[in-house]
Amino acid sequence: MIKRLEEKELRRKSRRELLKLAPVAVLGVFAFPKLSDRLVTEGVAFSDWASGALFRREHLARTFANSEVVPFEKFPYNGYDVLDPEVDLEKWTLTVEGDVQKPGEYTLAQVQGLPKINQNTRHICVEGWDVIGAFGGTRISDFLKLVGANTSARFLEVECADDYYESIDMASVLHPQSLLCYEMYGQPLDRKHGAPLRLQMPTKLGYKQAKYLDTLRVTNVLKPGKTGYWEDQGYSWFGGL
Amino acid sequence: MTSGDEQKNAQKKDEQQRSAPAERVERAQEPTPAEETTQSDVRPAMREIAGNAGAVSAATIVPESVPVESSPASEKSSPVLVRAAYEHPFLIRITHWVNAISLFVMVTSGLRIFRAFPSFGPKIPQQDLIDIPKALTLGGWLGGALQWHFTFMWFFAGSGVLYLSYQVLSGHYRTVLFTPKDIPGVWPMARHYFLFGPKPPATGQYNPLQKLAYTSTVAFGVLSLLTGMVMYKPTQFSWLAFLFGGFHLTRVWHFLAMCGFLAFIPGHLIMVVLHGWANFFSMLSGWKREPEYQD
Numbered sequence: 001m002i003k004r005l006e007e008k009e010l011r012r013k014s015r016r017e018l019l020k021l022a023p024v025a026v027l028g029v030f031a032f033p034k035l036s037d038r039l040v041t042e043g044v045a046f047s048d049w050a051s052g053a054l055f056r057r058e059h060l061a062r063t064f065a066n067s068e069v070v071p072f073e074k075f076p077y078n079g080y081d082v083l084d085p086e087v088d089l090e091k092w093t094l095t096v097e098g099d100v101q102k103p104g105e106y107t108l109a110q111v112q113g114l115p116k117i118n119q120n121t122r123h124i125c126v127e128g129w130d131v132i133g134a135f136g137g138t139r140i141s142d143f144l145k146l147v148g149a150n151t152s153a154r155f156l157e158v159e160c161a162d163d164y165y166e167s168i169d170m171a172s173v174l175h176p177q178s179l180l181c182y183e184m185y186g187q188p189l190d191r192k193h194g195a196p197l198r199l200q201m202p203t204k205l206g207y208k209q210a211k212y213l214d215t216l217r218v219t220n221v222l223k224p225g226k227t228g229y230w231e232d233q234g235y236s237w238f239g240g241l
Numbered sequence: 242m243t244s245g246d247e248q249k250n251a252q253k254k255d256e257q258q259r260s261a262p263a264e265r266v267e268r269a270q271e272p273t274p275a276e277e278t279t280q281s282d283v284r285p286a287m288r289e290i291a292g293n294a295g296a297v298s299a300a301t302i303v304p305e306s307v308p309v310e311s312s313p314a315s316e317k318s319s320p321v322l323v324r325a326a327y328e329h330p331f332l333i334r335i336t337h338w339v340n341a342i343s344l345f346v347m348v349t350s351g352l353r354i355f356r357a358f359p360s361f362g363p364k365i366p367q368q369d370l371i372d373i374p375k376a377l378t379l380g381g382w383l384g385g386a387l388q389w390h391f392t393f394m395w396f397f398a399g400s401g402v403l404y405l406s407y408q409v410l411s412g413h414y415r416t417v418l419f420t421p422k423d424i425p426g427v428w429p430m431a432r433h434y435f436l437f438g439p440k441p442p443a444t445g446q447y448n449p450l451q452k453l454a455y456t457s458t459v460a461f462g463v464l465s466l467l468t469g470m471v472m473y474k475p476t477q478f479s480w481l482a483f484l485f486g487g488f489h490l491t492r493v494w495h496f497l498a499m500c501g502f503l504a505f506i507p508g509h510l511i512m513v514v515l516h517g518w519a520n521f522f523s524m525l526s527g528w529k530r531e532p533e534y535q536d
Contacts, residue, residue: 002536004322013327014526020331021525024338027396030346040385043392054477061476074365124475127383128358128492129367203476234384236391241476 041234048238055240057175061202064120069134072185075123076131077192078206080229084191085162085212092196098157098217101148108196111180114138114146119177121202123209124241126230135200136183141174149218157219158199161212166199166228168208172240177202180213205239328446328529330413336404337524340462343397344506346379346389347465348499353378353386361493394469401462416446419456423449443534458505465498 005013030036077083093105117139124130144151151174157167172178181200182189189195194211201209207230231237329337352373359369380386408414426449432438434450441448447455471482471491485491513521523529 002324002326002532002534005325006320007323010323010325010528010530014522014528017331017334017527018525021335021338024335024342027339027342040388040392043395044388046395047391051474054474056477059476059479062479070363074363076364122475122488125358125364126387128354129360129364130488131364230384234388236387241474 044234044236048236051236051238051240052169052171055169055171055203057171059203061121061177061241064122064132066120066134068132069120069185070131074131075133075184075193076129078125079162079192079211080164081162085160087161087191087195087212089196094197094213095215096147096217097215098219099150099153100144100218103147106147108182110146111138111143111197112182114142117177117179118183119179119202121177121200123202123206125206126235126239134185135179135181136186137179137181137197137200139176140178140180140199140201141176143180144173144218153218154220155218155222157215157217157222158210158213159215159217160210161214164210164212164229165226166208166210167222167231167237168199168201168204169238169240172201172203175201175203178204203241205236205241207235208239324531326446326529326532327527328523328532329527330407330411331527332403332407333413334524334527336400336407339396339400340404343393343400344502346393347397348502349377349379350386350389350393351499353380354383354390355496357383361489361496394473397462398466401466405459417452417455419449419452423452426450427453443532445534446532454505454508457501461498461501461505465495465502468492468495468498 030039093107094111095105097103115138116136118134118136120132120134122130122132140156141151144156151170154170155167156170156173157165159165178201179199181194181198182196184190184193189198194213197213198211199209199213208228225232227237228235231239353375356373356375356378358364358367359371359373360367361370362368378386380389408417426441429438429441430448430450433440467481468485468491470478471485471488472495475482475488475491482488482491485494519530
């Protein structure tokens, strides 16, 4: 609607309305690298918090028919350092520590003694690609029951034979599709895919799926700067899908 | 005061103004040297009012501050009036600027993220589509870009939701929403801009081509937000993934939404430059001085 205003009046109104936009200038702090580094880290922390709040254990990741699974040769190998840390598969045991009633060393046979789950799920990489693979293993939740873990603890920490490390929120750990995976495509896990045991959680991004598992620890506290190999460099800690 | 009185007084005022020679008004104002530039800025506006007074609804010409009784004193200080419209309410302006900043961050960090896997096909064999120059990107590396993306997505979504809620609840959307009745006006406007055709008369705050452009950006925004949600949480928002034709196509739609913005932004900026300061300043102060259109 067009109005007729005195010049002075228009200038006064314009100035007052212009000043109301001052809060936008706050976003200018992002122009300073030292501040923005911290702020975007906080931004990701906030997003992680929201992701955790959004996560529902009942929401299952999509599963696929055998015909939709990519051929084994087209399932990429991904390692951060070496593709084969030369784990001695004969002597390998899984160390269990932390808030559990039965800490100690567990053999692959003990893991495989638990109910086996086969699932064809999508493995999604943070880079933007994804592959549908066939995985077999035991539910992490079943294994945690076996070792008498306190599942009201907040985190599961894992350490790997290739010095990779990860930590996962307990809600995602207890998700029915979160596996301690020892098979891919019906075959024992091969060395480059993380033999003898890896994580396979279709509700998490690829970098959370630690390979060559060595130690599991149930804990309420994470060491700052030691929450995950990529996370410590800036990736989202929750990494949930 | 009844509206009839108002009308009568307004007409009287109108006549006074029409008969008042320009110098007389200037004398009454007694400009100080500092104000002189202001005065000369205003004069054309005043002349227009004097000339068009018959055509313009008389009631609007009387400023509320002028006393109704036309005493000799008020006759002398006939105020100089400027045509102006409060085009952009506060919420529209603040969300426009927050969104502009967010969009810049989302596009540049998004391009960096895309660089990590610049393809819509399989990982093996990987066929890259384009090599986006690093200089156009934000974040330094994939992880850094994701931090920016996951921070500014809140500003982007927040400003978008606020904008849309305001537009719908206030009814202000009518000035900008592109509707079927705007379709016939698109081509004459495009012909004017791109082929130097005659300029169609301005009938409102936005011409049909502007409405089409601005309404499209809202569509791009909604599309990029919804597809972004699917890519961020495909399991939690699996029902939405279905809407976009699955997980892979969602990423394509997300990219296309960005292309939409990239098509809009240069044109928008060129138009802002071509239409000058008063037009640009209206997105800061809300007030558009001397709008092209009539009431």
